[in-house]
Amino acid sequence: MLKRYLSGLLLVGALTCCAQLAAEEVAVVDGRGTTVRLPQPAQRIVSMAPHLTEQLFAVGAGGQIVATVDYSDYPPAALSIPRIGSNNAISYESIVGLAPDLVLAWQSGNGGEMIARLESLGLTVFVDVPDSLAAIGATLGKLGRLAGTEREAERVQLQYQSKLAELRRLYSRQRPQSVFYQVWDDPLLTLNGEHVISEVIRLCGGRNVFASALPLVPKLSVESVIAANPQVIIASGEEHQRRAWLKDWQTWPMLDAVKSQRLYFVPASLLQRHSPRILEGAELLCRQLQAEHHSGPQPGFRAGGE
């Protein structure tokens, strides 16, 4: 009798113990298709890319970041997190010394060699591959599960997805316009169709004129822009570069975009980070792309002297 009672007690104990374990263990499939397992939600996270820092703050796990890399400047709270290098040169020793339970890496920014090295040092690495707008939303949910902030993450993810769906509904069926996206002015850089910004342009009813270029970030001459003759030019960069970059295009009046003064600017921080803010940038870009298309040129955008 006592024996049965005891074994029953043991069984109950074992069951509750396992149930508790199962509840706390976290498993998430990362961008490479590898399953990342944690015995419990991560409390000490190293973020190896500015956009991953931003995503962690977005899902309410910013306080769990113990170290990050240069350029992690958003939200402002991220500025006070200790730095362990830049996205392609880090101190492995400093990372191991911090004893993180999770490292977030960015496949194309950090590189496979760095990721393999971190894993060989016994660290758990989640690899982000933000190659589409949908993937950026999915990462939000995954980071929430890894950091134990599922509820907040689900809310943010839903918000992101509904905003994306709304932009798609509003803009993506417009008649496509040809767009040149200017990453940098000297050298003149753009992005090819594999980059997620090309997807943003499609979303807004545009067509990236250099989508089929071979490198991800093609270096161009002005002549190839003239040959492609885009209907719209969108400059990125920082706010203070805006005037100069857009003014430079006035040198080439044969461009359709210059004739109709369809030269716009979207801050790089809104589009070139793979964080939820990309939809803010997308919304800005969509409005610019579509507003005048229907209502005709607005005098405010003209560069004067008519």
Place this chain on the structure above:
Amino acid sequence: MSRCPRPIFFSLVFTGLALAMLSGVLLGPVAIPLTALLEAVATSFAATPASVDPELQRQLLILSAIRLPRMLLAALVGACLALCGAAMQGLFRNPLADPTLIGVSAGASLGASLVIVLAPALLGSGAMGGVLAATLSLSLMVVGAFVGGCLAVLLVYRLATAPGVGAPGSTSIATMLLAGIAISALAGAGNSLLSFYADNEMLRRISLWQMGRLDGADWPRVGLATAVLSLLLVGLLGQGRALNALLLGESQARYLGIEVEHLKRRVILLTALGVGVTVAVAGSIVFVGLVVPHMVRLVIGPDHRFLLPASTLLGAALLVVADVLSRLVVAPAELPVGVVTALLGVPFFFSLLVRQRNGGV
């Protein structure tokens, strides 16, 4: 010039190397006390890591998986470069013959880039995973770097010692350096061209050539560098007397019973292998092959029997120190070690150029 007696110099260099290696293991962005190091040694003999507390375990991991292979790789690469530099200077009979200056590193980097870009096509991309693939691609890179480096030395040597170029019995400095510039330009253009066909991962490796760095140090690389340095030591240290004879000119060396062609082939092949392996494991690290043999010559004179081993030791010590600096200057971030050696080496190179122009080195 008053010269330091050789035994004293060698014991100083040995002490310096030992201190450098100790600092390479002890210094880093994470503070690890000496007691932890001793405990690490003790536990590695006891072999019961399960009982150690997590803090100590992390320190052990940092020591055994990061600092130790890195310090050893720095020492091996430095030794390799300095030995190759000294041997090459003997072959060219010119103290400016540095692997990076005469284009050997550039040739090696182009060879390695070609392998990086072409290897997936040759091997079938990503069929193998993990350590095997990594080791195989590393060895292929060494082969590519070796072939590229070999072609570069041969080309420069042929051009610089062609009859009618420079003073009889010596190599033309101008031709040698100009050929180096041409090969570096060719390699730069080749690397840029290849970068259009490279994916992100390949680009990352190709960009390594521009500024060498040691943060990829791991045990397979240390093993490879050890093997190649051993080969170099066996093949070159015994050639001191022959290289001394060669200083008198090829025909003089022949009269003295040196098999000149055999010696030249040996030095060219081995230095190309040595430079090739350093390029494959750490990228181009400049000026070590120039500065170190020079410092040694200033102190104990140009006798190759002592110059070669002393350069090997001093090169190892110098690169370990440069690497420690590269880790500490902007800690916890890191500088590429090539930046440190270039900053140390460039002023040295200019002073050499001035002295050459004034007639004596």
